[in-house]
Amino acid sequence: MFTAVATAVDEPLAFTEREVPEPGQGEVLVKIIACGVCHTDLDLLQGHWPIARFPVVPGHEITGVVAAAGPGVSWPEVGTSVGAQFLGDSCRRCDHCVRGEQILCPRKRITGIVMDGGYAEYAVLKADFVTPLPQGLDPVAAAPLMCAGLTAFNGLRQGGITATSRVAVIGAGGVGSLAIRYAVAMGARVAVIGRSDRGEAAAREMGAERFIATQDSDPAEALKAWDGGANLIFNAAPSTSAAAAAFTGLAPDGTLVLVGYGPEPLTLPTRPMALNRLHAMINPSGSPHDMRDTLAFSAAHDILPEFTSIGLRDANAALAAMARGHAGKRSVITFG
Incomplete structure (x- = not known):
């Protein structure tokens, strides 16, 4: 699969081919349709995330379709249109997690920072942290809703x-x-x-x-x-x-x-x-229940962002424009 990788601070994204990964326990393999380019991705490359794990595949405004499910996963089913967000995993045991506020978990893991994200044709994601897209919601236009929204x-x-x-x-x-x-x-x-x-x-x-x-x-x-x-x-x-x-x-x-x-x-x-x-x-992003509410409200009120569709190889140029303050409409990487 074609992939963009952040290799180090102050280095441009490197492009490479990788094997399609297999989902493990509690994970799903998502065939990515779109991934928004967020300022957090630029922060990663500029060294503003000391917890970052390099090399890492950036991107946390992800939409796609579940292509395979790992052991122990019965939901979401293969073929479900889903989105994935900034929050990629949590401990599931602390007071914040059991109250449904996983975004406050002290051991939370962040997609595209410490876990491989959406600048690739496929991503392995935690099944509990992907969100089904409301019926009829355009997955490309919806990608920025996963973080900006x-x-x-x-x-x-x-x-x-x-x-x-x-x-x-x-x-x-x-x-x-x-x-x-x-x-x-x-x-x-x-x-x-x-x-x-x-x-x-x-x-x-x-x-x-x-x-x-x-x-x-x-x-x-x-x-x-x-x-x-x-x-x-x-x-x-x-x-x-x-x-x-x-x-x-x-x-x-x-x-x-x-x-x-x-x-x-x-x-x-x-x-x-x-x-x-x-x-x-x-306020930091949100938890899975906040993501569901955001998508439902956006669909009900027909609120979608303005965006420009780009290819994965255009990601470095989009990030450079963002760094100069000349980004214009939000860029969304699309995969044909």
């Missing part, structure tokens, strides 16, 4: 979104644009914060009622003028400072959720936090 959907839920929430989304890229559409579909009012007004038309088309350009106004003050502030600020931008700048635009009891952040520490004003019971959290 899950991150946006679950981040909003963990932040306490309700149908009466005012939600401010910072950054309208791959994750941010999905967060906008999910929040609107959940009944919330949405404002989008960007550096310039260049993205205003697209934000309003997705359902945002307000657009705040930080080059023209202070984001916190602009949010405070929005009926007293945002109940939830969702930072999808790769900038910690952007989140901090908007933080005091929260309404009392409001929550800042970071799914994007930079290398700088998060510094927040303690007095406004104390006086208004403000909250801040970083």
Whole structure:
């Protein structure tokens, strides 16, 4: 099978042919249809994952079809369309696992970082950590939902979104644009914060009622003028400072959720936090039950990301463009 392999930090992906692997106990062999190119894949190559196991096949936004099942696996059946996510395995015994929050397991294993992922024609995956795709959901368009979609959907839920929430989304890229559409579909009012007004038309088309350009106004003050502030600020931008700048635009009891952040520490004003019971959290991806809910909600509301289909040999170019900040639409590797 044709495969892309991350061999070391600061090295481009190497392409090679490998034997199709066989699934072991509790595993399934998935014939891959598509794999999204995620910023986490770039982080792997840039050395931001000290737990990484090299060589490793990157990719955790995986969709495909179960081609074979290993010993002890009766579900999902061969022929089932499935997706696989960032979370590839867990200990199954700790308090977090038995409560269904495997993403918090201290011994979790990450697809494409310590386990071979989806930059290949086939992948062996843990049967308990693949998710059947809802009927009729396009597997190529659905690939980014396995991480970008899950991150946006679950981040909003963990932040306490309700149908009466005012939600401010910072950054309208791959994750941010999905967060906008999910929040609107959940009944919330949405404002989008960007550096310039260049993205205003697209934000309003997705359902945002307000657009705040930080080059023209202070984001916190602009949010405070929005009926007293945002109940939830969702930072999808790769900038910690952007989140901090908007933080005091929260309404009392409001929550800042970071799914994007930079290398700088998060510094927040303690007095406004104390006086208004403000909250801040970083939300990591999600557990298998969150993945099911994300896919079901996306299918029910016809929420799919915009993407560009590429071949596996184009992966290095897509990652390089991402590193330069010129990625455009989300790239999805497809296998014919």
